[in-house]
């Protein structure tokens with residue numbers, strides 16, 4: 212057997228990243244993410260792993276977002292006891308993300324058990340096959356033919372103890388240092404500029420007399436994102452696995468985004484309204500605080516109270532403060548000059564649910580930032596009930612909204628919205644600012660890929676890969692992007708399908 216790659220997630224969709232590289236009898240997994248978004252996507256988390264967890268030699272994580280690390284404790288629970296290589300910041304952030312995920316799953320399980328005591332009892336007796344067929348939340352094709360070995364289980368995928376064990380398996384790596392991760396596997400993590408600790412992983416795999424280099428982009432950041440550095444150019448690979456979240460879109464420049472944000476805040480202030488911002492707790496929230504602090508310093512906005520309604524965001528911000536070694540130059544300089552760009556004056560973290568629910572009674576105007584970023588659950592849901600029907604409010608999207616989510620529905624101009632079984636009229640303003648994306652847009656992705664075509668190395672040959680695999684994109688993005696790469700780079704581009712295995716030599 213030679214060297215091969217198998218695509219176990221993030222194909223035809225933007226979540227569930229998971230890629231297996233095998234060489235001989237050794238195997239290394241890159242990312243082990245949760246599927247998120249529509250109920251159909253989420254149901255895929257219940258499909259068992261495509262391999263024996265105990266036989267895996269190493270796991271490498273690109274970054275701490277749930278769609279890249281969310282199933283790691285499930286892998287550990289399934290019998291993986293080996294090392295989990297990630298940057299120190301990713302390990303710290305992943306611990307927060309996974310603890311939160313375990314807690315949310317436990318809550319969901321308790322709700323389900325209360326509502327469906329018979330199904331819960333059947334699950335314990337192991338007679339759950341019929342429950343798959345009866346479960347209306349599952350897509351029809353899965354209900355009709357449950358994938359082999361799939362358990363129905365509304366039970367949590369893992370609990371707090373699995374997370375504890377996961378944390379013990381982390382091995383911190385530094386950017387730019389080659390690490391021996393398994394026999395014949397050498398990995399170098401490079402800064403991806405997406406969130407704190409995020410990495411592009413360059414994997415050198417040797418089997419017999421063959422060596423191939425595979426570069427995994429992870430999620431690539433933008434070149435002018437605050438706090439984190441720009442994505443590292445990589446100039447040589449035999450194969451590249453690249454994300455394509457925005458493979459069909461251009462973002463506005465960061466400056467334009469900042470201007471649009473200032474405008475929205477000034478309007479909300481004038482109307483004595485409320486600005487509600489759905490946001491990922493990790494990464495986006497810290498960047499938003501950075502930008503708000505800057506706007507305030509430059510006197511471009513009035514000082515509105517800011518509620519950061521997320522205990523997870525609060526803990527993530529602490530991790531950001533603990534890792535100044537990763538900051539970009541601008542943020543490092545601000546810190547040296549005594550400024551604290553990661554803190555907005557008077558910001559209030561609301562840790563308890565009661566505090567969160569009391570936000571609605573605050574004197575207006577004010578701003579609320581809450582999760583989840585795509586309106587698929589979390590505290591943002593009770594704010595939606597209060598603010599969607601209110602014309603003085605603004606719902607502001609600053610991040611990607613995946614197909615099938617409530618966020619995408621509202622962004623596309625939905626006039627009503629279903630929140631917790633309640634049909635609500637949408638009377639608030641709905642705005643979107645694209646320039647705050649933590650993801651490279653189509654031009655930035657192309658520019659990063661173009662680094663491989665630049666002459667480099669001693670043999671005067673350029674580092675162009677034999678083949679580029681496009682992952683982590685909705686179908687409307689991957690198709691056109693594949694065309695563009697073929698044209699610009701002149702290399703073969705492949706759109707893998709779920710669980711497809713491809714030989715790399």
Ligand SMILES: [Zn+2]
Pocket residue numbers: 274276405430
């Ligand atoms: Zn990400």
